[in-house]
Amino acid sequence: MIGVIGFFFACLLSILAFALYLPGGNGKKKTFQAANKIYYASVICTIIASVFFLQAILADKFQYAYVLEHSSKSLGFWYKVAAFWAGQEGSFLLWFLLHGLIGVYFLKKNKMEQPTFFIYVMVQAMLALFLLAKNPFMLAQMQADGAGLNPLLQDFWMVIHPPVVFIGYAAFAVPFAYALGNLLGRQPQGDWIKKSLPWALFAWLSLGAGIFMGGYWAYKTLGWGGYWGWDPVENASLVPWLSGGALVHLLYLARREPAVERLAHFSAILTFCLVLYGTFLTRSGVLSDFSVHAFSGDDSYILLAGGIFIVIGIAFAIFLYRYKSLPGLELPTKTESRAFLLFIGALLFYVIALLVFIGMSMPFFSTLLGSPQNVSASFYNRSLLLPVAMLMLALVFSPIFDWLGNRSVNSLEFYVIASTGMVAGCVLCLFYGLWTPLYLVIAAFSCACLAVHALFSRKMSLPAVISHMGIAVLVVGIIFSSAASTTEENLVFSADQPVLQVYGRGLSYAGANMSEDYRFARYEFSFGEDSLTLLTKLTSDGQLAAKEPAILHEALGDFYLAEQNKNLSMSFKPLIILVWLGCILITTGILMALAKQIKK
């Protein structure tokens, strides 16, 4: 009961605080003090509601519809905790809580002035509206046990992946609020850039780490052999990540080049709007004909869509209205400079983001136009190659100019190293039999990028070197593990053929066994000198719930044994380890950049 009361108070007080901040900078000081107190109260209520919500899940209170649908008695402790964010309502509550906690930090440390904080609270009021429509404390008919958490989601990475993504979402509201707050001020200043940068880095770091975890989980659990399916829910997090990458680079650039200030404002506003837009696409049900992932829709989508588009509308109205108050200087056009390269890099991030955005929005836009259509995964796989090749080329050149526009490395030396890298890339393609020209070009540029960054690492800041190398490693991993992958399908063992020759090794079936609680069935195979285990998870009533693949990691690539469609197949995924290594490098690089900013 306390939880429910806390919940309603949290939502209503957030909206009230927003209304009190509304009069703006000329408002009376007393109103602001009152609004601040109400804001604190709303966050305290949110914490109370969250604690009670968690307690309701842990204590199996199945009178709540959410607990009934997402938890069950037999679920382990951590999976019960994960049930908190397994559904729509709970994940909105988590987002609301994180947003509120970050807000309290700013208010307490007095680091966010009006009208910036007003914008921040506006987002919170919008989230409160969502929660009122998607109340996690809805009551249901009492039942003895809940439906439980989908066994596919019962995995370590799935427990921590959603909150990490939501931390990223919540943190992107900070640069958004700073940019809009700056525009609303009497005379826009440049200091919002310095304040936004660590938050943009933090948000980019979190969202990226969340996406990487999701990909790794998909690869090791779902058994279709990939880590990225261009599903709308995945795309809805990728687009803000790409935009966030552009934002981080533009913020670094804007510290030195006031000319990109307009673009930096635009980028900060756009990034969070893309977060909201993705939320709209995946939560409102507009995609339910197109995606198995998307949450189902009901009438509450009108409120959701309304709230989101009002906030996006207000944000861009402020931007357009105050656009002229920002200095409109000549953009960096001197091609031989670091500024130009950074600028081009940010633009390429946006080109990639735009392509993904068009693809993921196609069902929605085409439905609006009256003839619903969708794009296939091949749209992304093909259209992104060219901009990615250009991005890798831009990365090859990134260490050669310093901030002042001087060439910081010897030209001859640079071209020799870059060419060596390109040759190495081509040799790698040759080794794995990859002949498509664009793949060859991307692999060559990526290897050149690695070589140049490794040998001229002193010419740039270390975080940038590490994350750039991470991107190159990731791109090489993606290209080889997908384009050079091979599969042996329809593997059948029989009495005459107990050992199959797959990839030059003997594959044989070594029997099955059941775990003691009948929740896991293990199918053992031996492959050459190694053994592989296919894991099948069952629900409590013995239904088949999930089939996990068996993966053998080797230096040249992974052997991926999976049961698909009642057929056993084995794939070879070359260099897939580079995908994970790239992700780790990118995350490490951004983490170091963040540490550097915090120290300042």
Place this chain on the structure above:
Amino acid sequence: MNRRHIVILLFIFAVGAYALTELSVSLSPYVMISQAKASSVSVQVKGKLIKGDGAITQDKQSLHFILKDENGDELPVSYGGEVPENFEHATDVVVIGKYTDGIFHAEKLLAKCPSKYQKEGQNK
């Protein structure tokens, strides 16, 4: 209209043109069954899954089933990819592919349940 605006416009135009060309080759329109039978390009069809004895069969290579749309037309479908776990419980099914030689060859199959995370048929 200074040089900067021209460069920006050219850039937007180039990106837009690239995106549109790429899109035009990979779109698969959402159509009714009668249109799907007449179409020569890849399309998407949504229909109800016909259930009952022998309505859904599976051989070694692929899964065969019949969809029925709102107009009452029926479409035999063959699908060789991975069958989603929730397929048997699905009411509505979306298939993407091409109609040739009297059979719709699906490259992709979406089984529409209320949600991946929620059980079927419950009230909200």
